[in-house]
Amino acid sequence: MLEMYNTETPLVMHVDLNSAFATIEQQARPMLRGRPVAVLNRRTEHTAIVTASYEAKAMGVKVGMKFKEAAYLAPGLIAIESDPAKYRFVYKKLTSILNDYSPHVVMKSIDEGVIDFHGLVNQRPMIEIGHEIKQRLKNEVGRAMRCNVGIGTNRFLAKTAAGLHKPDGLDEINHTNLRTTLASLKLTDLTGIADHNQSRLNGVGIYTPLQFLDSDQVTLQKIVFKSIVGLQWHQRLRGYEVDDRVFDMKRIGRQYVLERRDLTRIQIMQRLHHLCESVGSRLRSQNKVARGVYVYAKTAERHYWHASRLCQLPFYSDKAIYGLAEQLFWQAPSAIREIGIHCYGLSDDDEPQMSLFGDALAREHQLVDALDTINQRYGDRTLHSADTLDVSNFIRQKIPFGSTRYL
Amino acid sequence: MNDELYLNERIDVIATFGEGLNPCRPRRFRRGNGREITISEIGLRHPSVKGKRTLHIFDVTDGAADYRLEFDSERLTWHLAFEGDHYA
Numbered sequence: 001m002l003e004m005y006n007t008e009t010p011l012v013m014h015v016d017l018n019s020a021f022a023t024i025e026q027q028a029r030p031m032l033r034g035r036p037v038a039v040l041n042r043r044t045e046h047t048a049i050v051t052a053s054y055e056a057k058a059m060g061v062k063v064g065m066k067f068k069e070a071a072y073l074a075p076g077l078i079a080i081e082s083d084p085a086k087y088r089f090v091y092k093k094l095t096s097i098l099n100d101y102s103p104h105v106v107m108k109s110i111d112e113g114v115i116d117f118h119g120l121v122n123q124r125p126m127i128e129i130g131h132e133i134k135q136r137l138k139n140e141v142g143r144a145m146r147c148n149v150g151i152g153t154n155r156f157l158a159k160t161a162a163g164l165h166k167p168d169g170l171d172e173i174n175h176t177n178l179r180t181t182l183a184s185l186k187l188t189d190l191t192g193i194a195d196h197n198q199s200r201l202n203g204v205g206i207y208t209p210l211q212f213l214d215s216d217q218v219t220l221q222k223i224v225f226k227s228i229v230g231l232q233w234h235q236r237l238r239g240y241e242v243d244d245r246v247f248d249m250k251r252i253g254r255q256y257v258l259e260r261r262d263l264t265r266i267q268i269m270q271r272l273h274h275l276c277e278s279v280g281s282r283l284r285s286q287n288k289v290a291r292g293v294y295v296y297a298k299t300a301e302r303h304y305w306h307a308s309r310l311c312q313l314p315f316y317s318d319k320a321i322y323g324l325a326e327q328l329f330w331q332a333p334s335a336i337r338e339i340g341i342h343c344y345g346l347s348d349d350d351e352p353q354m355s356l357f358g359d360a361l362a363r364e365h366q367l368v369d370a371l372d373t374i375n376q377r378y379g380d381r382t383l384h385s386a387d388t389l390d391v392s393n394f395i396r397q398k399i400p401f402g403s404t405r406y407l
Numbered sequence: 408m409n410d411e412l413y414l415n416e417r418i419d420v421i422a423t424f425g426e427g428l429n430p431c432r433p434r435r436f437r438r439g440n441g442r443e444i445t446i447s448e449i450g451l452r453h454p455s456v457k458g459k460r461t462l463h464i465f466d467v468t469d470g471a472a473d474y475r476l477e478f479d480s481e482r483l484t485w486h487l488a489f490e491g492d493h494y495a
Contacts, residue, residue, distance in 0.1 A: 024451070027450055027451050028450040028451035028466035028473075029450055029466055029468065029473040029491065030448050030450050030468045030473065031468055031471075031472065031473045031491065031492070032473070085453060085454075085455045085464070086451065086453055086464075086466075089451075089453035089454065090453075139428070140428055141451070142450060142451055144450075375458075376458065376459075377458050377459050378457075378458035378459075379456075379457040379458035379460075382458065
């Protein structure tokens with residue numbers, strides 16, 4: 001069976017900051033060290049926790065838990081509002097450190113990155129490099145900073161290795177210890193296996209990662225996943241690389257949980273307008289135009305409402321985005337607790353557009369570019385719609401977890 | 408929920424400029440009320456960009472409370488932006 005595993009020397013390293021935002025706060029504010037800390041996007045009791053420090057986690061606090069519930073579990077829990085500028089700085093420091101080791105570095109999110117050492121000559125031992133990265137993080141950011149380092153033959157095993165001994169672990173998974181490592185894990189410990197996939201696997205008698213590893217390709221491809229995903233899992237678990245892919249950006253969006261439940265429709269529309277401006281800014285920062293707008297609302301009764309519109313001509317100004325969103329949103333239900341918008345049908349802005357309205361589009365382009373230039377020079381939201389003047393106090397720029405595009 | 412105090416207070420700062428990754432190190436500052444605080448540790452130094460203006464943010468402590476100092480590199484001014492000492 002051994003020959004089925006990838007027996008090459010592990011050359012992929014996954015580096016993951018431990019409880020990143022909470023650790024960065026503890027680094028920045030020494031008085032927080034050793035205390036249970038919860039980072040929130042808004043300091044209210046009903047806000048979900050974005051990150052908890054290890055001290056808080058040891059007391060049972062979990063990410064996603066409402067602060068009020070967490071405070072019962074962890075008396076003395078300190079709530080800190082997230083500070084994107086700080087996290088962005090540490091992200092850039094981490095990126096800079098990782099880039100010193102290989103030209104093939106991919107940041108998977110704000111707190112984790114992958115270094116691929118394939119093709120590099122005169123390579124030092126990976127374990128030695130892992131220890132060095134840990135030390136550099138302490139030297140270049142601060143002594144409270146810790147990270148997990150995982151080494152494997154592919155991205156999946158490297159990430160799995162990084163999760164074995166939190167916090168501050170350094171582990172390698174290779175063909176010799178693959179089975180013993182997987183034997184110590186649950187199915188849901190594997191990245192990509194959550195409740196739904198676990199149920200699928202349970203349906204064919206697979207209850208452990210080892211059974212998953214030993215299952216044949218046909219079962220995974222034809223019965224469990226019913227697609228090429230099954231083949232990818234078969235290879236992934238054996239240490240072969242299937243995740244070295246870059247996905248195109250499909251949509252750009254933002255959402256906002258309303259700060260109060262008694263807002264009037266006009267006040268909600270102002271907040272939607274603010275989100276549209278934010279989405280427009282992100283769209284243009286990626287040099288993209290969109291053709292579709294999708295809006296949604298979640299009500300207090302957890303009802304999900306959505307509407308969308310696809311246009312023939314592409315657009316990219318805040319005015320155009322809000323114009324479409326506004327039309328759609330008037331059909332939204334009442335008692336809303338969360339709103340969101342995203343633009344889809346994205347394409348590159350430099351594609352030539354032939355249109356009867358070419359002059360009008362060119363003028364809009366110039367105007368929007370001029371506004372963006374002013375905002376870049378004097379700061380975000382120096383110029384924006386008067387409609388959103390009072391909204392900035394509520395809707396603040398937050399850190400996107402899954403993407404590093406806007407960092 | 409713990410309390411934090413956000414401020415925008417002009418302060419006098421004694422800082423040293425040397426070598427290394429963090430060449431500028433604030434050592435001591437005096438608040439508007441005359442109180443002097445000696446910095447025992449710089450937790451994190453990071454830049455914050457406002458348009459084309461750069462503020463250098465220093466999160467520091469005197470061992471009893473955490474402070475945030477902001478150095479405006481264009482105007483060469485220091486402000487105390489935050490105080491957090493409610494962890495007892």
